[in-house]
Amino acid sequence: MRFKIAVVAVLVTLVVVLALALAARPKVEQVTARVTISEDGAALYAVYCASCHGAQGRGDGKAVPYLRLAVPDLTGIADRAGKFDSEAVLQKIIGEDRPAYHEMPGWGTVFASAYATPERERVALNNLVRHLEAMQAAR
Numbered sequence: 001m002r003f004k005i006a007v008v009a010v011l012v013t014l015v016v017v018l019a020l021a022l023a024a025r026p027k028v029e030q031v032t033a034r035v036t037i038s039e040d041g042a043a044l045y046a047v048y049c050a051s052c053h054g055a056q057g058r059g060d061g062k063a064v065p066y067l068r069l070a071v072p073d074l075t076g077i078a079d080r081a082g083k084f085d086s087e088a089v090l091q092k093i094i095g096e097d098r099p100a101y102h103e104m105p106g107w108g109t110v111f112a113s114a115y116a117t118p119e120r121e122r123v124a125l126n127n128l129v130r131h132l133e134a135m136q137a138a139r
Contacts, residue, residue, distance in 0.1 A: 037114050039124045041131030048107055048128075049074070057135045069103050078136045086129050093125065 036047040046055075052067065054060040057074035064071050078084040092098060095106015115121035 037124075039120070039127055041124075041127035041129070044124060044128045045131050048110075052104070057132070067103050074132055075135045077132065084133050084136055086126075086133065089129050089132055090125060093128065 036044065038044055038047075045057075049057075050061055051063045052059075052061040052071045053074050054071075059071040059073040061071065077089060081088070092104075094108030094111070095104075096108070098104065098106060111121050111125060112118075115124060
């Protein structure tokens with residue numbers, strides 16, 4: 001009988017803890033996804049990056065409370081890597097240099113489907129990378 005009471009007590013405690021944890025989670029606002037076709041690096045950053053990385057790239061975007069992993073400060077890419085490697089940054093954006101558990105989406109398929117030609121896609125991505133490179137000086 002004592003064992004049954006202990007089991008019930010543990011189960012009730014787990015249910016209460018789970019209910020409190022779910023109640024404490026921030027509410028997620030549903031928004032309609034949109035694809036932005038632009039060749040302006042700053043405009044692309046504002047649409048695809050700022051929600052997580054923040055307007056200034058410091059890792060303080062509005063989505064941060066909803067993420068499990070820390071969002072990197074993009075103004076420190078060159079400091080962390082020893083230099084700003086445009087090709088490595090591009091690979092991270094399109095998703096080729098990312099572990100499977102990572103929360104950042106690979107944007108390669110989004111850009112590939114948004115632009116009429118691979119050349120226009122590459123121009124847009126290169127301008128986004130240049131915008132990120134300019135953020136290094138703002139540090």
